[in-house]
Amino acid sequence: MTDELWRWSAVDLARGIRSGTISSEEATRSTLDRIAAVNPALNAIVEVAADEALAAARTADAQRRSGHALGPLHGVPVTVKVNVDQKGHATTNGVEAFRDVIATEDSPPVANLRRAGAIIVGRTNTPAFSHRWFTDNALHGATRNPWNPALTPGGSSGGAASAVASGMGAIGHGNDFGGSIRYPAYACGVAGLRPTPGRVPAYNPSGKTERPITAQMMSVQGPLARTVADLRLGLLAMAAPDPRDPNWMPVPLQGPAPPRPVQVALVPDPFGDTAPEVSDAIRAAGRALADAGYAVVETPPPRLGDAADLWHRLVVGEERRGMADLVRQFGDEAAKRNMDGHLRYAPEIDAGGVLDGFGTRLALMREWSLFLDRFPIVVTPVSHVLPFRDGLDLEEDEAIIAAMMDAQRSLLAMPVLGLPCASVPTGIAANNTPVGVQVVAGRFREDLCLGAAEIIEAHAPKLTPIDPR
16 A cells, blocks of 8 residues: 555665556655654654655656666655755754754765665754764754653664654664764664765765864764665665765675685673673574574674773864864753763873874774684674663763763774674563664675674564554
């Protein structure tokens, strides 16, 4: 039924539109109707582009009828996060002072989605400055977790994850500097992919300055979706080249097959603080991979905690130079308190410490490269605890902030190591609480990462889009 097309995967929508079984306009209308029905309860999409989306869908249908070459997402409804430029729309980044920063051209991920034929139905929420594991800001308000409104939807791509989980678009665009794709996917029970830096081009033409060095090295753009197959399709679309990003790398999406059986390192409790539900999910993922022919062993990876600590030293150290002042000047109260918590947690380092830190980073990357040569797949927690209670970072107790940071060490280590990783849902724990695992592979081996993630997904309960009303 065409009014139920919002339930379809991106793969199925693309196939149906390509064959003429359904139209892009039908798929887009179904998605817009779904947005009208559930977004008031969730506030995941903060700008609905109904007229623009329907016009693009009609064009997509006309192109198919005329024999026009069709991209991999031709006619498929998607969302875009409000912290990247989309021509004619405000790049607010969740900040009141930026509400009138209207983009004059598309950023590379948006341009690539359009070239792939995607229909952008709306823009999704983020915390102010995209700098919390909670999605709430004074400009757009709070986004709710569709499974349980008492839980965070994650951040900073919380709007994207909430929208995807509830059927408001087949694929959501997100970005990930310290976990902003993987943690919202985890919190909302969907899949999310952090590609290798250099895989998906990035650049905001509206930006006044270039990104700081840690963001250039660690921040990535990527997809969120309800299925791993849709992540693969989203990556295919988003990874196209764009000359505006000189860091983009022309590496094939499919690499050589590793020796069989593929060795998997299972890391169910890296620091002795992992919730039982999370450790159980990792061991269940290991059993699924073993049943599929992988050779699975529990073994600790090298210096995971050192990599996470280095993220804080380098990234937060750089934030002290510039972003902290912007947050204090333009951020809402939640953003200011969150920034202060990060600054208290991370030790200050001088210029020499920064240079030493980059030397340490290279050593860590080498150790992991050698480890991944033995174990091409590593399965870790996304977070060591179940999704946080919403607003937890605003509580006064500094011990809570430190515990939150500690719980995200497996999440924060990966940007420092420059590795692709996927957050894969594995089920729902008590009180409608999503749980999942993180699958890690070597640089530019998203194919290995997604292949293992798909097996884990197939052995887990299927999480269908839910009605939060």
